[in-house]
Amino acid sequence: MTLKHITERDDVFARSYEYEDGEVLAADLGVAGNASVDVLDDTAIVVFEGEDGPEQVEFQLPEEGAEAFITNGVLTIEVGL
Template identity: 85%
Template sequence: MSLKHITERDDVFTRRYEYEDAEVLAADLGVTGDASVDVLDDTAIVVFDGDEETQQVEFQLPDGGAEAFITNGVLTIEVGL
C-alpha cells in the first residue's frame, strides 16, 4: 500500500504537513492494542494486535529516507526532502 493510497481511504483519518526540509504524514489507523513500526529500505512495516491474531500492514515510502513511529494508533511518517 502506498502513502497516497492510505490518504485516499475514507476509513482512515490522515493529515499531511509540508515543511521546507520534510514532509510529515499522520494517519489514525484505529489500532487500539500494541503496535510497532519499522522502516526497511523504502517500506514501513506496521505490526499490531488484530481481533484474533497479529496483523501486518506495509506501506511503500517515497525516496529520501524516512522515519516512522506509532503512538496511540496514529502512524507518523516523516520523509526528508
C-alpha cells in the first residue's frame, strides 16, 4: 500500500501536508491498544491487535530516511524533515 492509497480511502481519515523541506502524512488507522511501527528501507510496517489477533500492514514510503511513529492509533510519517 502506498501513502496515496491511504489518503484515497473512505474508511481512514488521513491528511497530507507538504512543506518546503518535506512532507508529513497523518492517518487515523482506528487501531486501539497496542500498535507499533518500524521503518525498514522504504517500507513502514505497522503491527496492531486486530479482531482475529495480530495484524500487519505495510506502506511503501516515497524515499529512504522517512520517520514514522504511531500514537493513539494515529500513524504519522515524516519525509525529508
